[in-house]
Amino acid sequence: QMTQSPSSLSASLGDRVTITCRASQGISDYLAWYQQKPGKAPKLLIYEASTLHSGVPSRFSGSGSGTDFTLTISSLQPEDVATYYCHRYNTAPPFTFGGGTKVEI
Amino acid sequence: QVQLVVSGGGLVKPGGSLRLSCETSGFTFTDYFMGWIRQAPGKGLEWVAYISATTNVFYHADSVQGRFTISRDSATNSLYLQMNSLRVEDTAVYYCARDRGRYSFFDFWGQGVLVTVSS
Numbered sequence: 432q433m434t435q436s437p438s439s440l441s442a443s444l445g446d447r448v449t450i451t452c453r454a455s456q457g458i459s460d461y462l463a464w465y466q467q468k469p470g471k472a473p474k475l476l477i478y479e480a481s482t483l484h485s486g487v488p489s490r491f492s493g494s495g496s497g498t499d500f501t502l503t504i505s506s507l508q509p510e511d512v513a514t515y516y517c518h519r520y521n522t523a524p525p526f527t528f529g530g531g532t533k534v535e536i
Numbered sequence: 537q538v539q540l541v542v543s544g545g546g547l548v549k550p551g552g553s554l555r556l557s558c559e560t561s562g563f564t565f566t567d568y569f570m571g572w573i574r575q576a577p578g579k580g581l582e583w584v585a586y587i588s589a590t591t592n593v594f595y596h597a598d599s600v601q602g603r604f605t606i607s608r609d610s611a612t613n614s615l616y617l618q619m620n621s622l623r624v625e626d627t628a629v630y631y632c633a634r635d636r637g638r639y640s641f642f643d644f645w646g647q648g649v650l651v652t653v654s655s
Contacts, residue, residue, distance in 0.1 A: 463641035465581075472631055472645040473573075473581065484643065516581055520641045524595035526571070526583035 433519050435529035442536065448504040450532045452517035457497045461521035464493055464502045467531075468513045476515075477502065504534075512536055538562040538644045540632050545649030552622050552653070558615040558632030558646050565613040566590070569635035571642060572606060572617050574628035574651075584630070585617060588638075600626075622653045 432455040442448050452462065460480035465473040475484045477493040480500055490505045504511055517529035544556040556572070572584040585606035587594040594606050605618045615632050629650050633642035 465642075467581075472648050473642075474645065475641060475643050478636070478641045478643075518581075518641060521639055523639055524583065524586050525597055526586070528581040528583070531580045 433517055433527050433529040435515075435517055435532050437532060438530060439533040439535070442507050442534070444507055444509065444536060446507045448507050448511075448534060450502040450515055450534075452495075452500045452502070452529050454498045454500070454519055458519050458521070460496050461519060462493075462495070462500050463518045463520060465516045465518065466511075466513045467516065473516065507534075507536070509536060538634065540634065540644060540646035542630065542632050542646040542649045545630065545651045547652045547654065548622055549655055550622060550624055550653055553618070553620045554622065554651060556617040556619065556630055556632075556649060556651070558617075560613045560615065560634070563634070565608075566610050569638055569640075570606075570608060570615045571633050571635060572615075572630060573633055573642070573645075574626075574630045575648075576625075576628040579628075582628075586635075587615070619651070622651075624653050627651060627653045 434453045436451050462480045464477040466476050467473040481493045492503045494501050514531045514533045516531050519527050539561045541559045571586040585596045587606045603621045607616045629648040631648040632646040634644045636643040
């Protein structure tokens with residue numbers, strides 16, 4: 432089980448935004464984050480808890496290990512309006528995604 | 537560049553069937569595990585099915601077990617999802633996605649297609 436919080440948030444442009452994902456058991460750093468903009472497919476942002484996928488802006492960062500993980504947007508931009516999902520991997524299916532965090536301006 | 541193009545969605549009556557296709561390009565298809573993930577209207581992501589690079593290992597979520605079948609064709613670099621005995625609760629946007637490794641994260645996703653099950 433992957434529990435994300437909050438389920439939604441509203442912040443101002445330039446704000447620092449933090450999203451949390453908690454695993455029900457230790458998963459080392461086998462955690463990915465995806466960004467899904469309205470009406471679009473999800474896109475990979477971060478894997479191995481803190482490694483940015485190619486092309487992802489440096490204002491995104493990830494941290495954590497074991498059971499507690501964080502996705503941070505250092506300075507919120509208009510194009511960051513989206514829903515963000517965490518995903519625990521490195522285990523056979525069923526694959527588990529977090530419930531999502533909707534970020535609004 | 538990596539591309540995944542999904543097709544085959546549409547409106548179907550409960551109990552009906554549909555086959556989704558995911559045409560891939562820009563990478564060596566036979567080197568990658570692949571998966572299907574769906575998203576019901578207004579809901580989060582739900583994993584549906586997963587297949588190994590060589591087709592000899594596949595998994596289906598309990599919610600679709602016995603009704604859906606994942607497959608792949610190396611000749612056409614395509615991934616498929618055969619959906620039978622469709623239910624209203626199968627209504628969702630269906631995405632195909634490439635697994636970066638083995639039981640790993642999904643690094644590229646198709647654009648998704650809407651499957652609507654309704655009488």
